[in-house]
Amino acid sequence: MIGHVKTPWAVGVFEYRRKYSRWSPEQVAEARALESRKIFSGSQPVAFCESPGDAARIVACVNACAGISTDALEYMNGSLRSVDQMSVVEAQRDELLAALEACKCHLANSLHLVRVHVPEHHWLTQIATGLDEAKAAIAKAQGGAS
Known part of the structure; x- marks a missing residue:
């Protein structure tokens, strides 16, 4: 398997130079539009896209996946969608916590009341176990020991 081109990648940016001074505004606009559809790794062209939006998305994806092997990405097979859901999951975790x-x-209050008023009651062990759990x-949810 051939590796991919080094990151970071970037969308091309048309740099107006003196040599373009004889170009019409339309020619300059067309050159800018074409350049924004090109993808580069440093000065090396990597790809040419149908639209500037496609080029920007490809560059964002490739750069975001820097350091992850192609095999690992292929194995994920679309599971990166879960990254979008991370904030939802974190909010749910916080609510549940x-x-x-x-x-x-x-449970702590109940344990205290049972100990004071009915010290021999069978609920004492159940409440204490629930409190420990x-x-x-x-502690586990907050990153402590399990």
Whole structure:
């Protein structure tokens, strides 16, 4: 398998030079439009695209995937879509973590009440176990030990 051209890639930018001073404004505009459809790695041309938008998207994708092997990208087979969902998942995690924190507080209060008022009740062990599990889950979600 042949490797791809070194990154970063860039979309071409037409640089107006003195030698173009005899060009008409239309010729300059056409040269700019053509250049914005070219993709470069340094000064080496890599590709020519149908539209400037395609060129910009290809460059963004290639640069974003720098350091990831082609085999790994092919293996992912579209799973990069999950990157778009990361903020949604993080928000859900934060909401669930807040709810778990509230449950932990309720369990701690319940454990205290059972210990004070009914110290021999069978719920004592269940509440204590639930409280320990909630604490462990919170610590794991926050990056602590499991």
